[in-house]
Amino acid sequence: MERNIRFEIITKDRLGITVIILEKIYKAEINLLSVEVFPKKICVKMQIRDDEAKEALKKQLIDIEDVVMVNEINLLNYEENERKLLAILDSVDEGIMVINKKFEIDIFNNYCEKVFLCNKEEAIGTDIRKLIGGDAPAVELINSGIKYDNVEVNIKTDRGEVHYLTTGRPIVDDNNITVGAVASIKDIYKAIEIANVIAGTTEGAFKEIVGNSSKIECVKKIVKTVAKSDSTILFRGESGTGKELFAKALQNLSSRKNNPFVTISCAALPDNLIESELFGYEKGSFTGAMNSGKEGLFREADGGTLFLDEIGELSIVLQAKLLRVLQEGVIRKIGSTKEENINVRIIAATNRNLEEMIKGGKFREDLYYRLNVIPIIIPPLRERLSDISSLVTLFISKYNKKLNKEIKGAELSFINKLMAYNWPGNIRELQNVIERAMNLCEEKYISSQNNIIDIGLGSNLENKIELDVHKSLRLKEVVEICEKQAIVTALSKNKSLRKTAKELGVSHTTIINKIKKYKINED
Incomplete structure (x- = not known):
């Protein structure tokens, strides 16, 4: 049975010596697999039947004029470099996939095996369109040559659901023509876990809030200080100042950072829908209600934070119900007689003048004091x-x-x-x-x-x-x-x-x- 043998042939600097060496191998009827040529050195990979044939070829090569030495080696240079590269790719905590212009997978590291639920021996050489679909970002990259960053992909395959985050770059030739693509892959749940860890740091929590003016730095300092408590926060400021971004930052710095952060705009829905969204309802409570009933946002946010944006738009009736939640920590679904305990931190925001609304009878004074425990004013851009x-x-x-x-x-x-x-x-x-x-x-x-x-x-x-x-x-x-x-x-x-x-x-x-x-x- 033939096996792979590699020779390193040391020579003097002589024109045409490579051709002479290859002729000797050809005449010995040995299957030549690959050749590397360097100054004063030729490396060959061959298939040889047995040790007798190997020694015979080795003697013939040494007898060539200007051949100095013939050594048997374990790997050719390109093989060694390739294996080093693959070892590096398999060691990183990220999937690396290389696809050629025929859409065939050339490199598929260990991380990719976990994400795509198949082994590399099965994947390498496979058309990527068969593995993850013809509309995968990497397929479009090869077609267009346009890079992409952090694209979320969620597909169902015969093996199960594949959900990942991917970034891709084209491989181009000397004429800038796309001849392949490299895609990095990150399991979506791992990506979310890493994002949560980063978001939990002060730097990560404020990464979406750009600026280092004295007023913004002051707000950041207040948010960082009050984040650890469970007190109710009221963000105040003009429309478009970034109140929701600060609310998210506060959540990410709090002890509730790994629990739900639920948002609702009090101006986006009519009163009856806001009430059912917030508190939920029992089945058959009203016309159009789902047969199964519905859990409200308070229940969804249990253990975490509920962000009530544009709180000044809430009706007087719903203000009274919200006040009871803040006072007693209980909710009651529409159509139910049963009260449920909840553990939710409330963060509210408004661009309205609540004090003037109180004078006009449009906002409850008792709710105002419940919400305004820690007021944080976000400065307008002009400041x-x-x-x-x-x-x-x-x-x-x-x-x-x-x-x-x-x-x-x-x-x-x-x-x-x-x-x-x-x-x-x-x-x-x-x-x-x-x-x-x-x-x-x-x-x-x-x-x-x-x-x-x-x-x-x-x-x-x-x-x-x-x-x-x-x-x-x-x-x-x-x-x-x-x-x-x-x-x-x-x-x-x-x-x-x-x-x-x-x-x-x-x-x-x-x-x-x-x-x-x-x-x-x-x-």
């Missing part, structure tokens, strides 16, 4: 302008992925224009402005010409363009309206296509094409 630059960087990174762009940053003139604005919509408005600017930007850096904060800009122009606030518009339509407005405004001011192009930060050809597209000369 933390020094954080704008960091927020812009965050949103550019976010929308580069969403819009498939590679914008590197923003010019100082753009930042200065943002700093001079009052931001009535706070961070939410800033995020919208950055997304709008990135849609309009065709360069590597956002410029002040891409900054459209006020759609009414140029409202005195004859060719004024308006957004109909009552009409439902797609994002593409909004972008086109803004784009047209910017061109009309610049044209009116400059009276020149080239000057307009320069001001808007695009090419002369782009302006001509846009004018034709929007029929600006005909307006």
Whole structure:
């Protein structure tokens, strides 16, 4: 029976000696599997019948002029490097999968075996579309060459459910043509576990809250201090300041961090639905109720935290029921006579002036004092302008992925224009402005010409363009309206296509094409 034998052949520096060595192997009728050629060294892997044939070949090779030595070795260099690489891949706490341009799996490490519920011998050489489906992110990566990050995949296979988080990068040749893909795989439950560990640290808890202005740092300090208690928290601040992000941070720093964090907006549903959502109901309690009944959000949040956003929108009737929960720690489902004990921490938030609402009889004073145990005021963006630059960087990174762009940053003139604005919509408005600017930007850096904060800009122009606030518009339509407005405004001011192009930060050809597209000369 033939077995694999490897020789390392040391030679003098002689032209054509590799060909002579390979001819000797060929004439000996030995199956040559692979060859490595180095200066003064040739390594070969062969299939040889027995020791007698091996020794005979070894003697023939030594007899070749300028062959210095023939040694039997365990592995060729490429085999040793390959095995080192595979050992490294099998040691990491993450799945690594390499797919070639034919969609065949070339590398499939031990971690992948656990996630995809099959062994590597079975997976290697298999078409990935058969293993995890034709719409897997890695398949699209090979087709498009476009990288992806942290995509969640949940599929059902013959072996069971496969739920994972994946990041992929293309393998390209010298001509930048995609010839394969590398995908990293993380079991979703492991990813969640790691995320929870990170979120439980101060740095992790505040990772979504960008900025280091003195006012934001003060709020972070208060949140960190009060997180360990179970006292009720009331976040106050204007709409769009990030109250829910701070509520999540507080939960992640609390002793309840591994328990449920349940959110409900008190302005999103009518009173009857909010009551059934919060408290649940018995089967047959009202028309349309599910036959099985329903557990409410208080029960769902038991042991954890319930975040009541926009608490100022809650009706007086529901305020009374909420007060009883806060006072006695019990709830009663709709249609039930039985009270149930619950253990829930309440975090509430509002942008309303609760004190004025109390005077107007729209908010219960006793509930106010129950909620306002620890009030935390989130500053508006106009009071933390020094954080704008960091927020812009965050949103550019976010929308580069969403819009498939590679914008590197923003010019100082753009930042200065943002700093001079009052931001009535706070961070939410800033995020919208950055997304709008990135849609309009065709360069590597956002410029002040891409900054459209006020759609009414140029409202005195004859060719004024308006957004109909009552009409439902797609994002593409909004972008086109803004784009047209910017061109009309610049044209009116400059009276020149080239000057307009320069001001808007695009090419002369782009302006001509846009004018034709929007029929600006005909307006």
